[in-house]
Amino acid sequence: MQHIIDRFVSYVTIDTESDPNSDTTPSTKKQFDLANKLAEELKTIGLKEVTIDKHGYIMATLPSNVDHEVPTIGFISHFDTTPDFTGKDVKPQIVPNYDGGDIVLNAEQNIVLSPNYFKDLLLYKGQTLITTNGLTLLGADDKAGITEIVTAIEYLVNNPEIKHGKIRVGFTPDEEIGRGADLFDVKKFGADWAYTMDGSQIGELEYENFNAAGVKITFKGKSVHPGYAKGKMINSMLIANDFINELPKHETPQETKGYEGFFHVTGISGSIEETKLDLIIRDHDMKKFKKRKELVHDITKKFNKKFAKQFGEDIVITTIKDQYYNMKEKVEPVMFIVDLAEKAMKSLDIKPLIKPIRGGTDGCRLSYMGLPCPNIFAGGHNFHGKYEYVPVESMQKAIDVIIKIAELTATTDFSKTEKKKSKKKK
Numbered sequence: 001m002q003h004i005i006d007r008f009v010s011y012v013t014i015d016t017e018s019d020p021n022s023d024t025t026p027s028t029k030k031q032f033d034l035a036n037k038l039a040e041e042l043k044t045i046g047l048k049e050v051t052i053d054k055h056g057y058i059m060a061t062l063p064s065n066v067d068h069e070v071p072t073i074g075f076i077s078h079f080d081t082t083p084d085f086t087g088k089d090v091k092p093q094i095v096p097n098y099d100g101g102d103i104v105l106n107a108e109q110n111i112v113l114s115p116n117y118f119k120d121l122l123l124y125k126g127q128t129l130i131t132t133n134g135l136t137l138l139g140a141d142d143k144a145g146i147t148e149i150v151t152a153i154e155y156l157v158n159n160p161e162i163k164h165g166k167i168r169v170g171f172t173p174d175e176e177i178g179r180g181a182d183l184f185d186v187k188k189f190g191a192d193w194a195y196t197m198d199g200s201q202i203g204e205l206e207y208e209n210f211n212a213a214g215v216k217i218t219f220k221g222k223s224v225h226p227g228y229a230k231g232k233m234i235n236s237m238l239i240a241n242d243f244i245n246e247l248p249k250h251e252t253p254q255e256t257k258g259y260e261g262f263f264h265v266t267g268i269s270g271s272i273e274e275t276k277l278d279l280i281i282r283d284h285d286m287k288k289f290k291k292r293k294e295l296v297h298d299i300t301k302k303f304n305k306k307f308a309k310q311f312g313e314d315i316v317i318t319t320i321k322d323q324y325y326n327m328k329e330k331v332e333p334v335m336f337i338v339d340l341a342e343k344a345m346k347s348l349d350i351k352p353l354i355k356p357i358r359g360g361t362d363g364c365r366l367s368y369m370g371l372p373c374p375n376i377f378a379g380g381h382n383f384h385g386k387y388e389y390v391p392v393e394s395m396q397k398a399i400d401v402i403i404k405i406a407e408l409t410a411t412t413d414f415s416k417t418e419k420k421k422s423k424k425k426k
Contacts, residue, residue: 005094005392008147008395010037011139011143013091015087015088016033016087017030017080018083018179020083025173025179025182025183026055026080027080027174031056031079031080032056035058035171038150039058041150042058047060047153047157053183057183057185058172061168062153062156062164062167066410070165071414072165072191073165073167073168073193073409074167074168074170074191074195075152075153075170076149076194076196077142077145077146077148077171077197078142078171078174078198079142081139082384084137084176084384085136085384085385086135086137087139090136090139091133091135091136092131092138093130093132094128094129094130098126098127098128100121100125103121105132106133106135111134113389120381127391128392132386132388132389134386135386137386138388140380140388141198142197144395145198147395148402149169149197152402152406153167155403156403162406162407164406164407164409165406165410168189172362175198175361178212178323184362184366184369186366186370189371193373194363194373195374195402196361196363196366198376198378199357199376200377200378200379200380201353202397204377205374206354206376207332207335208328208356209326209327209357209360209361209364210324210356211285211289212325212360213281214281215280215296216277216278216318217243217277217318218275218276219239220234220273220311220316221234221239222272222273235272236271236275237270237271237272239315240268242303243316246299246302251263258356259284259356261284261288262281263296264279264280264282265277266280281293281296282358284356297320303316304316324360325364327367327373331367336414340409341374363375376401378390378395379394
């Protein structure tokens with residue numbers, strides 16, 4: 001397992017934090033520090049057609065080693081890390097033979113990773129964990145996925161007795177800020193279908209995700225000396241607060257689960273004269289998703305009507321932009337690709353956990369771009385923060401799943417699958 005640890009650590013110690021306020025791709029130049037390293041590494045392990053474009057998108061090919069026709073499959077991960085928490089100067093800690101107790105991440109600041117709060121830790125008693133030092137995130141989202149893909153493909157290169165078809169590898173920038181698929185060339189990638197290695201707990205297999213929208217709201221106000229403000233001052237910050245209170249109180253991330261959608265305030269800043277509010281809307285059900293967006297517009301109209309006479313123009317300006325949609329619609333017609341991944345897991349004694357993603361991956365948008373793309377576990381937990389960790393054994397299992405999917409793809413008669421689909425249509 002040491003080679004997995006070494007490879008993963010070499011990736012996470014490179015800062016690749018993305019920036020939602022940038023208008024370039026990648027959004028930060030430092031993402032190229034890892035992107036260029038990955039491109040060279042793929043060449044070194046023997047892959048063909050290794051390319052990296054000016055936007056940081058990496059693609060490579062492992063040629064087929066069988067003489068019969070096999071669908072081309074792909075494996076995809078992203079190399080940026082979230083701007084939600086710093087990814088600079090990551091110093092991973094290795095915890096061998098985890099004993100099931102508290103892990104002190106940072107003694108000086110008394111930062112502790114405890115199973116009393118993060119109960120999933122107890123699933124990995126006796127295993128080797130990689131954690132943060134309590135001051136940064138780890139970057140397992142999604143450098144664990146990259147580690148697994150590179151290691152699995154390297155294994156296939158070095159073990160040609162394992163039969164497989166053509167395999168395409170893709171690494172993307174800016175997934176964490178919702179732009180990972182923006183400039184992904186599906187036609188150039190050339191796969192019949194793909195899998196993102198971007199899930200969490202071992203066994204996760206996902207082909208449903210949230211419909212998602214981002215909301216930007218500007219609240220206007222009027223600043224007047226507080227001693228003479230009666231009937232004149234309009235404090236935009238208080239209006240923003242009242243707007244938030246109009247949203248359903250219990251439909252927030254911390255109070256929902258499974259298929260339940262939510263409204264989530266992600267940022268607020270302002271003054272008396274102007275306040276800006278950032279909000280995201282999530283729901284698996286398209287009808288409910290549309291109703292959530294309508295509610296935000298209705299509240300906007302309500303406030304504008306209330307202040308129309310006093311302010312003289314719209315006091316609330318709302319912009320809603322759809323970000324991605326539920327990939328279920330695009331994956332269900334080709335459910336055999338999910339079945340294939342499930343079969344691979346079961347053959348490795350991994351219990352498949354088929355559930356909806358409470359979020360999104362590059363695969364959501366890629367599915368709508370013509371590349372059906374379910375999501376498979378990468379093994380990490382507690383993404384986007386200082387309590388992030390990944391069991392090395394889970395990474396090894398993910399590597400095994402990639403290899404097994406490749407092997408099964410080369411030995412499955414997909415013509416029977418097509419016949420079944422035709423019968424269902426009739």
